[in-house]
Each structure stands twice: as structure tokens, then as C-alpha cells.
Amino acid sequence: MTSEDRTNPNREGIELPAPTSAPFVCAFGVTLIFAGIVTNWAVSIVGFVLGIVGAIRWWHEVLPDNRKECLPIDGRRPTIEVSPGGVAHLMTAESPHRARIPLEIHPYGAGVKGGIAGGIAMAIVAGVWGWVDQSSIWYPVNILGATVLPDFAHENATQLAQWHTAAFVLGLVIHACMSLMIGLLYGVILPMIPRFRLGFAAVAVPLIWTGLAWASLDIINPLLNQQINWWWFIGSQVAFGLACWFVVSRSERIGTMQNWSMLERTGMESPGIREMGGDG
């Protein structure tokens, strides 16, 4: 492509690189050089000679001038038919049934507090199970630690009922992180649930989470799976859901900007624009 092509519509033809067998000869030569390694050195010699011949021809193709051929214009120039109109636009904003965007949400802090409350409630239920089942509140702590400490998976119930510093630290970190993250998720998701938020928080999610944990732990670590009482597990999850729902749902709601106009979002003050922060 040259600038002339663009500017001179009356040219006789269009220049393109001229055909040449140099790349073919050169590539064949290179291949023979390598083929000679596994056949005979004479093959490599022939390849080397061919490679040199090809390279010299190639050299002459581009130096001193880039050899080109001028191709005639063949006259086949398709016309593109104009078809104005008939363009439909998707009206995404007018399809509220496809997206439920909350006009009011809980602050993220509510999710964090809910996670902490849920985590405490869950730990109490798990501790009660440990005490009732193995006479040790450290039993569930050690089981949680065992998810990342492979050595613990082979310990028996008596050993798991004892104090282990590493399992306690890891179990605490895992429990705190998971509780905070799920609390945050509750804080974000709950306002988007149209009805039965308590059922979602305290029944549906605990059952789904328990099912996921039960199914995956049975594959990932079947030994550990045997140490867990899944009914108590459900109980602890329900306790988490109840506590988290309680804290989150009692928090003050704040309006979102989802239904504000662009002027309101950018903070413009003008006659006719409602007061800042309104979402009605």
C-alpha cells in the first residue's frame, strides 16, 4: 500500500510484491540442513547450498529496489446496498422484570456486623456440639483447622478433642474470614430478595451451603467427612443465618442513586430538581 494508491484514482494498476520462489527455495534448504542431521551429511550440504541460493535471490528481490508487479484493476467492484430504517433498539431500561435493582441498601458495615454476630452464634452452636458429643469445645475447632492441615485428617476423635495451637489459630482465621465474607454477602444480597428474607437467610442458604460442603468434603477429604455430625452442622449454619439476618435487617437503610437523574448524580443544583439524596 502506498500513499499514491489512496490519492490517484486514475492509475492503471495496483502494485503488489512480485511473486518469487526465493522463500520456497530458502525454506527447503533450511529443512534439508536439519534433515541431514538424521540422514546423511551430504543432505545438509545440499540444503546449505539451496539456502544460500534462496537467500541471494531473496536479497535481489528487495535490494536495491523492492520488486513489485503492477496488477490491472479487474473491474469487479461490488456495490453496498443502503437500507435505511428497520433498525430496532433493545429497550433494556424498560424491562424491570429482568433486573431487580434495590433502591435502598444496607451499609456494608451492617454486613460486617452481621458476619461477626453470625460467626459468634455459629461458634456457640458448634461448641455445644463439641461439648455434647466429645466433651470438648476444641473438637469443632480442630476439625475446621484440619481442612488445611492434612495431618489432622488422620487423628482420631480423642486426639481431635485436645487443644492444638496451630489448629486453633488457623481455625479462628478461617472462621473469621468466612463469617465476614458471608456476612458481607448477606448485607448486599438481602435487600434484593423480594420476599421471605428470613427464610432465605436462615433456611435456604444454610441448606445449600451444607449440601455443597457435604458433597465436596466427601470427595476431597472423606476421613474428615466421617468426623462431622451434619445435623449439628446444619444447626450451626441456621444459627449463623438467623443472627446475621437479625443484625443486617435492623440496620438503617440508605438510598441508592439508581433512580436519580444524571443531573442529580453529578450534584447539579437547579430549579425543578428535587433535593439531594431523594430517591422517592
Place this chain on the structure above:
Amino acid sequence: MTTLDHPGNPTRIKPTFLGRMHEWIATADHKKLGVMYVTTGLIFFLIGGLEATMMRWQLAVPGSTLLSPSDFNRLFTMHGTTMVFLVGMPILLGVANYFVPLQIGARDLAFPRLNAFGFWLFFFGGLLLYFSYFGAQGLYGMGSAPDVGWFAYAPLTERTYSRGHSTDYWILGLLVSSFGSIATGINLITTILTMRCRGMTLMKMPLLVWLMLIDAVLIMIAMPPLAAAQVMLLFDRLLGAHFFDVQGGGSAILWQNLFWFFGHPEVYILILPAFAYVSEIIPVFCRKVIFGYPLMVAATVSIGFISLGVWVHHLFALGLSPMVNTIFMGSTMLIAIPTGIKMFNWVGTMVGGKIRFDTPMLFSTGFLALFLIGGLTGIMLSVVPFDWQVSDSYFVVGHFHYVLFGGLVFSIFAAIYYWFPKVTGRMMNEALGKWQFWLLFLGFNLTFGPMHVSGMLGMPRRIYTYHADRGWDLWNLLSSIGVLVQIAGVAFFVWNVIHSLRKGREAGADPWDAWTLEWSTASPPPDYNFEEIPEVYSRRPLWDIKHPDDPDWKYE
């Protein structure tokens, strides 16, 4: 200043057969080279398919003696090597060769002669590899074709375990071929960055061009380590070096790292063009603009970047430290995010569209379904404990065939049906295309679906036979029957190509009412592509011309 060969009289004499041969051998035209790449790739596809058929025939029933163990080893080695290096690579480079210049409004690639050199290196590299069937045995009496698997693990490739020259042919054939791929990669990058027509900023490039740009960058990064490893292996075998010879102080794990540093990006080198084809086809057949173009570009760049940092998941079974395993498990899972973005955007493009299920769209939809399955089993395999359970089993074979056959090959067929009218000027037969799709879709799932089950039941890959008491019989029989159905599908494709070339309906310049620049020129395009270099204002230049009342540039 240029030297010109003027044709003089434009009405040329019809060339003879030899003249035509010379025309193709001496061509530097990106379109002819593109056709040669794709045609060679399809021929190797038939050869690789034949090898797979022979393996499935052997495994159809337990205790079969149709093939010897050594023949079976050669077949799976040549099948894997052929499909990756001699089918996937040339077809993706061929399509890029043909359509990247057309889509960016250029008359050729930046270095036309280097382009021809790249093709011929690939072609002769492939021939050298297959010459091993004759050369390795005929000249030295040891072995035949390579039998070390397509990833050729050390120390089995050392001279002690692999006598004769079969492994040397594998090294040299791929070495020559990979030089060609690197040359074409350089060419594509330079072309895309420097030869776009006026108005085509980076964010106005068609997605095919974007994806091929990232693909070419990956080729440039991933291929040299493989070439280096192969040269080191050649030194081990021929000059007595000890790079991978454990007893001589070398490291077999070094080979695994070097190979998979190439090998995993290679999977993305192969699959990014598949993404490119469906990204072009789905919008046209849904009559909608692609959903989330900027995110598609960002996801492509992310995939290219992350794909360079996941190779160790192929090495989980080595027993590396938990820290290393955890890091690469995380990075492998991470790549699901940009890939998932792409999946959602393709589906988002389909939602609310006026979908036409012509054959290209059928194959694209098939791609979405099958690649999704392959992607999900890939995430399963990224979990270290699960990987340990099924490593080197048929589960892995099923997984990567869903990715590379269900993903790449289905998208290649979609691309062929989509662009065949542009390349030849004739439409492919729709009825034959639909027969091909459904037979291939059914046969594919029948072949590779049961492999997940046989793998979970413990069947290792690469065994040449098995006992009847393992519970694998039914699943293997189903897989082998599936191959027969696939053969019928491929036969419909071959028939369709031959029939359409001779009697296909005339296509015209723009049979699909599409929007990118290649459809603005004649079918097949003239040698110079465009009489005048176009100027674009949006990502869909033809849409702007067809709909002057509602052009895209108003919204971009």
C-alpha cells in the same frame, strides 16, 4: 522507487498445470498462502483423524491385538503432534493470513515474502516429521515414527531409551515448523500495528484482529522456549550433553517446565482464534453488535497474560511443594474469569437477537456448549487433589478434547462455512452442513463424553489394551462407535467442499449481510483486495454504509 513488472495486456493466456503450480509455489499473496495453510491443515486433519480411528478401533474391545504396543505408541504420538502442530497451528495462521489484512483494509501482510517463507517452513517441517515413517526405519533400522508422546517427556527421549532417529525426527520436524510459526507471528504483529486503514484505531479493530494480535504475541513468547528445549534435547541425543539426563546430572523436570511453558500458552494460542471466529460469527447471525466489546478486548489481553503463568498445573503430579501447587491452582482458576466474561458476552449477544441458525451459527453454538464443558472440567482439574486422582487418565483426554475438538475444531468448521463464500465465491450447501453438524455433534459427545467416566474409573491414557474385568468395556465401546459417527460427519464435510466448489450457488460479495471490511470487496477478493483503501468510522464499517440513518459511530 520500485521496479515494476507490467502485465501489459490484461487478458492473459490461461496458465498450464505447471504454470499454476509455479503460481502457487512462488506466490507471496496473503490470500493464496492462507488457502494453502488451511488446505494443508485440513489434509493433516484427515491424517490425524485416521490415526485416532485406528487407536479407537484397537480400544473398542478389551484384549484387542489389532495393533502392537509399539504401533499404538507411534499412533498416539503422531496423532497428538499432528493435531496440535500440523492442524491447529496452520489453520489458525491460515485464517489470520487471509482475513487480517482484509479486515484492517490492507493489501497484504507487512512482509509478504517472510509470510511465504513461514508457510514453506511449516509445510516442510510437517513433511520431515512424517518422513520419519520411512527415514527412521529405512536408513537406520531402528524404530519408525516417533513414539514418545506429543510432549516427549525426558528421560524417555534420551538416547538410552529411544534408540534410532525417530525422536530426532520429532525434534527436527517441529523445530523447522515452529520457525515458520514465529515468522508468521512477527508478520501478524507488524501488520496489525502498522497497516490499519484510516480511522481504524485499536478500539475499532474487529475482534478477530484483536485476538490474532494477542495470539501472535503469545506465539512469540511461547515458541522460543520450546525451540530452545528441543535444541538442548538434540544436544543430549547427538552430542552427549546431559541437560535432561538425570543420571548425568541433568533434570527431567527441566524438560517438563520448558515444554509446558510453551505447552499451556499453546492451548490458548489454539483457542484464541476459536474465540475470534465465534466473535465474528455470532453477532452477524444474531443481527446484533457484539455485547461488551471493550470487555472482550480486556478479557483477551487478560487471558494472554494469565496463560503465561499457569503451566505448572501440568506438573501437579510431580509432587511439588504445597506453596507452588497452591499458587498455580489459583492462577489456573483465575483464567476462568476472563474466559467466563467471554462466554457471558457471547450469550449476551444472542439474548434478544434475531438468531439465524445457518451452519456457521450452528457450529458456533455447538462451540459454546462443548467449550463450556471442557472449561468446567478444566477448573475441576485445577484443584490439586482432584488432579492427583485423575492425572494421566482418560478424564484428562476427555477434558482436552472438549477444549480442542469441541472448542477449536467446531469453531474452525464455523469459520469455514462462514468465510468459504468469500474465499471461493460460492456458498456451501446448507443441508449437507447441517447433516455434518449434527453427526459431528452426536459423534463427538459419544466419543469423548464416556472418556470422563472411564477416566474416573481409573483407565490410564496411552494404554494399548486392557483387561475385560475393569468395568471400562462399555465406555470404550461407546467411544469407538462415536468415532464412526464422526467419520460420517467429516465425510459430509468433504463431500460438501467438493460439491460446493463445483456447483455451489454464487455467493456475491456479502451473502450474510455482514459488517466487516472483507465483505465490501468481491468474492473471491481481487489480488489487491481493495481498489481504494477504505476509511472507517466505527467497528462495523459496512453497517455504517448500509444504515446511514443509524450508524454505529454515533454510539462508539
